[in-house]
Amino acid sequence: MxxxxxxxxxxxxxxxxxxxxxxxxxxxxxxxxxxxxxxxxxxxxxxxxxxxxxxxxxxxxxxxxxxxxxxxxxxxxxxxxxxxxxxxxxxxxxxxxxxxxxxxxxxxxxxxxxxxxxxxxxxxxxxxxxxxxxxxxSVIHGFIYNKEIFEELGLSVPTTEAEFFTVLEKIKADGSYIPLSFGTADQWEAATMGFQNIGPNYWEGEKGRKALIAGTAKLTDAPYVNTWKQLAKWAPYMGKGYKAQKYPDSQNLFTLGRAVIYPAGSWDITTFNTQADFKFGAFPPPLPEGSTKGYISDHxxxxxxxxxxxxxxxxxxxxxxxxxxxxxxxxxxxxxxxxxxxxxxxxxxxxxxxxxxxxxRKTHESTIRNSYQILSRGTPNLENQLWNVSSQVLNGTMTPEEAAKETQAGLKKWYKPQQH
Missing domain, CATH: 3.40.190.10 (Periplasmic binding protein-like II)
Incomplete structure (x- = not known):
C-alpha cells in the first residue's frame, strides 16, 4: 500500500x-x-x-x-x-x-x-x-574627420582648442574643402553636437550639471558664456550656406568628401560606414586653454x-x-x-x-546633456531654448551673453532652485 x-x-x-x-x-x-x-x-x-x-x-x-x-x-x-x-x-x-x-x-x-x-x-x-x-x-559626442584629407593637407588631429582652430584655418586657406560640416536650419544640432559637445569641458561635466540642478550655478556663469563664445567661433568655417543647411545636408557634405570635420554623435558612424568611400576617424572635444582634464558627453x-x-x-x-x-x-x-x-x-x-x-571613457570623465534631467520640465523648456539660442549664436543674431541671459531667465521663471 x-x-x-x-x-x-x-x-x-x-x-x-x-x-x-x-x-x-x-x-x-x-x-x-x-x-x-x-x-x-x-x-x-x-x-x-x-x-x-x-x-x-x-x-x-x-x-x-x-x-x-x-x-x-x-x-x-x-x-x-x-x-x-x-x-x-x-x-x-x-x-x-x-x-x-x-x-x-x-x-x-x-x-x-x-x-x-x-x-x-x-x-x-x-x-x-x-x-x-x-x-x-549611450551615445557619445565628439568630432569625426576625413583621414584622407587630413593626410593630403598635412594636418594633425587637434587636442586643444588652439590646435582645432589652426586646423580649421589651414583647411579654409587651402580652399578645396569646407572645414566644418555643420548647419543651423534644424537648430537641434547646434545644441546637441555643438553646445553639449564642447560644453562639458567648461562646466566640468557632472559637477557643473548637478550644480545647475541644485541652483548653485547659473547659465549666466562663465563656463556657459565661454561655451557659446567658442561655438560662435565655428561660424566662419561652416561654409556659405550653413544657415539653410539641415542635418542630412551636413551628413551628405561629409560623406561626399566636400567637408573635412563633422561635429558628431556616435550614431552617425553607421551612416558614414555605409555612405563614405574614404577612411574616417574621430577625436574628442579639444581642451580649452589651461585645461588638463577632458570631459565627454556620454549620453x-x-x-x-x-x-x-x-x-x-x-x-x-x-x-x-x-x-x-x-x-x-x-x-x-x-x-x-x-x-x-x-x-x-x-x-x-x-x-x-x-x-x-x-x-x-578611459581618458575622459563622462557626463550627460545638462538639460535632460529635471531642467526641461517647465515652460519655457530649457532643451528647446538651447536649440534656439545656440543656433542664433552661430548665426550671429545673438551674442553669447544674450544666450546665457535668455536661458537663465527662462529657467528662473519656473524652477525654484534657480529663483533664490
Whole structure:
C-alpha cells in the first residue's frame, strides 16, 4: 500500500513539474520599442543569442515609428495591450510611466550592480530611490574627420582648442574643402553636437550639471558664456550656406568628401560606414586653454523596463538580467556601432571608429546633456531654448551673453532652485 501511495505521489509531482515546464515553455515576451531601424538586429542576432540559453522563452520585437512611440505606448499601456518589456527613453518620459504605475522598480535585479550611478540616472526617480529600467546604451559626442584629407593637407588631429582652430584655418586657406560640416536650419544640432559637445569641458561635466540642478550655478556663469563664445567661433568655417543647411545636408557634405570635420554623435558612424568611400576617424572635444582634464558627453539613450501588467514577469526578468551580461554588451555594441553599452563590462568593438569613441571613457570623465534631467520640465523648456539660442549664436543674431541671459531667465521663471 505504501509503495502504491509513494508511486501516486511521485506521479503527481511529475505531473505538476510537467505542467510548470509546459507553462514556462509556452511563455512569450513582446518588446515595445521605437527603434524600428534595429529590427533585423534584434530578430537575427540578439534574440537568437538569448534563446541559446533560454529556448523556452519566445520573444517578439515590435517597434513603432519613433515619432509615434510615446503616444502609441501610452495608449497601449492605458488600454492594457502593451508588451511585457518596454523600451524606455531617458528621464522624464519614462519617469512618468513609472509614476503612473505602468513600469516597475528593478532595483532587486542582481545585474543592476553592473551599472554606474551615471548610467542609471536616466531611469531613476529624482531622489535615486528607485531604478525602473535596465540601461542598454549611450551615445557619445565628439568630432569625426576625413583621414584622407587630413593626410593630403598635412594636418594633425587637434587636442586643444588652439590646435582645432589652426586646423580649421589651414583647411579654409587651402580652399578645396569646407572645414566644418555643420548647419543651423534644424537648430537641434547646434545644441546637441555643438553646445553639449564642447560644453562639458567648461562646466566640468557632472559637477557643473548637478550644480545647475541644485541652483548653485547659473547659465549666466562663465563656463556657459565661454561655451557659446567658442561655438560662435565655428561660424566662419561652416561654409556659405550653413544657415539653410539641415542635418542630412551636413551628413551628405561629409560623406561626399566636400567637408573635412563633422561635429558628431556616435550614431552617425553607421551612416558614414555605409555612405563614405574614404577612411574616417574621430577625436574628442579639444581642451580649452589651461585645461588638463577632458570631459565627454556620454549620453544615456536607451533602456528596457518591465510592464507592471505583464503576466510573464519571471521570464521577463530573466531577459532583463541577461541585458546586464558581457555577452549582451558585446553583441549590442558590435551590431549597432555608435551605441555603447552602459554596463561596466570591458567590450572589444570590431568597428575601429566606434572603438575610438568608447576609448575616451578611459581618458575622459563622462557626463550627460545638462538639460535632460529635471531642467526641461517647465515652460519655457530649457532643451528647446538651447536649440534656439545656440543656433542664433552661430548665426550671429545673438551674442553669447544674450544666450546665457535668455536661458537663465527662462529657467528662473519656473524652477525654484534657480529663483533664490
Amino acid at each position: 505504501l509503495k502504491k501511495w509513494t508511486g501516486l505521489a511521485l506521479a503527481a509531482l511529475l505531473g505538476l513539474s510537467m505542467i510548470a515546464t509546459s507553462a514556462f515553455a509556452a511563455t512569450s515576451l513582446k518588446i515595445e520599442s521605437w527603434r524600428n531601424d534595429d529590427s533585423d538586429i534584434w530578430v537575427d542576432v540578439i534574440i537568437p543569442a538569448f534563446n541559446k540559453k533560454h529556448p523556452d522563452i519566445k520573444i517578439s520585437f515590435a517597434p513603432m515609428p519613433p515619432a509615434e512611440y510615446n503616444a502609441g505606448l501610452n495608449a497601449k499601456l492605458a488600454g492594457g495591450t502593451a508588451g511585457d518589456l518596454i523600451t524606455c527613453r531617458p528621464f522624464d518620459a519614462s519617469l512618468e510611466l513609472f509614476n503612473k504605475g505602468y513600469i516597475v522598480a528593478l532595483d532587486d535585479l542582481a545585474g543592476m550592480k553592473e551599472f554606474s550611478d551615471v548610467a542609471k540616472s536616466a531611469w531613476q526617480t529624482d531622489d535615486g530611490s528607485a531604478t525602473f529600467a535596465v540601461p542598454m546604451a 544615456t539613450d536607451i533602456a528596457l523596463g518591465l510592464n507592471a501588467a505583464s503576466p510573464n514577469k519571471e521570464a521577463a526578468r530573466l531577459f532583463l538580467e541577461w541585458l546586464s551580461t558581457p555577452e549582451f554588451a558585446t553583441l549590442y555594441a558590435n551590431s549597432l556601432p555608435g551605441f555603447f553599452p552602459l554596463s561596466n563590462h570591458a567590450v572589444s568593438l570590431k568597428d575601429p571608429v566606434a572603438q575610438e569613441f568608447v576609448n575616451w
